[in-house]
Amino acid sequence: MRIDFISAVPELLESPLNFSIVKRAKDKGLVEMYVHNLRDYSTDKHRHIDDYAFGFGAGMVLQIEPVDRVISQLKSEREYDEVIYTSPDGETFNQKIANRFSLYRNIIILCGHYKGVDHRIREHLITKEISIGDFVLTGGELPAAMMADAIVRLIPGAIGDETSALSDSFQDNLLAPPVYTRPADYKGWKVPEILLSGHQAKIDEWLHQQSLERTRLLRPDLLEE
Incomplete structure (x- = not known):
């Protein structure tokens, strides 16, 4: 390009x-x-x-x-x-x-x-x-x-993990879900247990629901499209 x-x-x-x-x-x-x-x-x-x-x-x-x-x-x-x-x-x-x-x-x-x-x-x-x-x-x-x-950043090879761009906000008219990293417990502020479960299908479902909820709350216009 x-x-x-x-x-x-x-x-x-x-x-x-x-x-x-x-x-x-x-x-x-x-x-x-x-x-x-x-x-x-x-x-x-x-x-x-x-x-x-x-x-x-x-x-x-x-x-x-x-x-x-x-x-x-x-x-x-x-x-x-x-x-x-x-x-x-x-x-x-x-x-x-x-x-x-x-x-x-x-x-x-x-x-x-x-x-x-x-x-x-x-x-x-x-x-x-x-x-x-x-x-x-x-x-x-x-x-x-x-x-x-x-x-x-959308050109294949531009970012290390090409699948990362697919989960960006707006790619599917949804905002991205919340993300967390270590430590899992900081000052009593805990990462949602589902993300630590290792059950990927349930994690994916949770992430999708979080995307929907955040979009409904913050950018309902995207769902109308």
Whole structure:
């Protein structure tokens, strides 16, 4: 899998893309990640990539030309399954989308910035708009890194035990059950006896019931889906 990030502030992606599971997947050759500095595609001698909005108030807008130049160059080299734009008004990112994206071969993520991008970019160059929630950030780099983490960990071999991802919250529209580890008794706070019984069928049943109960209590909307 290959992920190309287009960013006005590429430094914001350096840390999240070079640690933990994402770095391990890169080191194993399971995923390639490239961060493209949008300023490298500016035709302005000062490397400007933004300008004032026509007929609007305060706030700068990413220009269409540098974005078109970098996307056109990337698409001339390979085919992409999606060209994603991180936007507050996009489709809300969730586990189902992460599962689908993890099956793709190549994706581009354009990180929004400033007041947004020239709308013609969204009309002609973007195939999918994604939001991580109903709030606004300074830029789309952090949402892009979050999406990449959620996607990459689903690639076979990225995590030590591949079955671990199957029991994550949201995989089956349920929240994960509570988890415990040693010691079994700490300050009188005890691990549920069923988990120490060694009877795996009963343990699995208990875990499933716990998932259902937690979902009903905390996220009943998931059960409605």
